[in-house]
Amino acid sequence: MNWLRDTFLEPGNDSTEVERIRYAQAYILEMIGGYLMLDLSRNLVHLRWLLKLIDFRAAGEFSWGSAVLATLYQEMCGVMPPNKAKIGGCLSLLQSWARFCFPFLCPRVNHSYTFPS
Template sequence: MHFNGIQIDRQLITALAERWRKETHCFNFREGEATITLKDVAILTHLPIDGKPVCVSDHPPEDCDGMPGWHHFIHSHLGVKVPVKGCVDATDRMPPLRKHQVSITWLTKYFRNHYESHPLTEESPEDEKERYARVYLIGMIGGVFFSKKASNLLSCGWLRIIFSSWEEMGEYSWASACLAMIYHNLCNASLKAVREVSGAMFIVQFWAWEHMPWLAPAQRPDRDWPIDHPLRGEAYEAR
C-alpha cells in the first residue's frame, strides 16, 4: 500500500491496531496511553479544523430525464453517462453504480481515457478543468481519506459535497471528519475477528514516526518531495 510514494508499513499499523482500546480511543503502550489528536491531523494534512460537520446521505435525488436519480446527478455534473444496467465491458466485474455506490476505478478510467484523446491545456474550458478536479477529489476522498475496505467504491452521498461550490466545500471541518474516521476504523481493526483496516492509515503511520522516532525510516522520505509539498518537513513536526 502506498500514499504519494510512501509505503504503508502494514506491520506497524497492525501493531498499533492491536494496542488500540475502543473504550478510550487511545493506544495502550507500556509507558502509558497516547492518541492521535485533531491538531495532529491538521498539521499532517493541512485540512481545516473549523467549519460545518461533514454529513452525507445516500438518499437518492429524484429521477430526471428518464435516468435514475444518482445516474442523472453524475451526468449533470461530470458529463458522464453511467450505464443503468450491466457492466461496461468484460474487464468490469460489476456495474459502475450499484446500491448507491459509484466505482472510483471506473470513473477515473473513463477520464483517463478521455484525457489521452483530449488532453487538458491552458486553453481548455474552465468547466472541463473543473470536472477533472472533481474526479480527483472523488479519488482522494473515496480512496485515501475516507476509504473503506472496498476502496474502489464511494458512497454517492459524498457527491453532494464534492459537486458543491468550491467555497462551500471549504466550509467543512474536514480534519474532524478524518479523525473520526480514523478512530472508527481503528476501533473496527482492534476486534479479534477483523483482519484488515481501511482509512487514512498514512496519518497513523506519520503520527507514530513522529512520536516514536525509532520506528521511522533512517532516510526521511520527504527529502525527495518538492519544496512546496504540503507534507514536506511538517509530517515529522506534529505535537
C-alpha cells in the same frame, strides 16, 4: 475508482468550464476515496463525499482534517473485534503519528535512501 479515471479524462485547452469543474470534482473525489478516507477494498468511494463537492465555495469551509481523523478513528474502533483483520481509513496518517510519538518504531537504516530514476 477506475470508473472515475476512465470517465473523467483530463480536460484539454479547449474544454468548457463545466468540463473542468466536473474533472476537478472527480479528481478530488478520487483523492478522498483513494487516499484520505479509504474503504477496505481501496477501490470504492462513498457517494456522500460527492454531495460535499457540489459547491466548491462551501467545500472549502468544511473541516476536512476532522473528517479524515473521524474516519480513521471509526475504522480503528471497528478493528477491535478479534475476528477483524483489515482496517480502512488514512493509515499513513496513523503511521506518521506513531513515528512522531514513538521514534523507536522507525526502521533503522544505515544507508542513504535511493530512488529509482
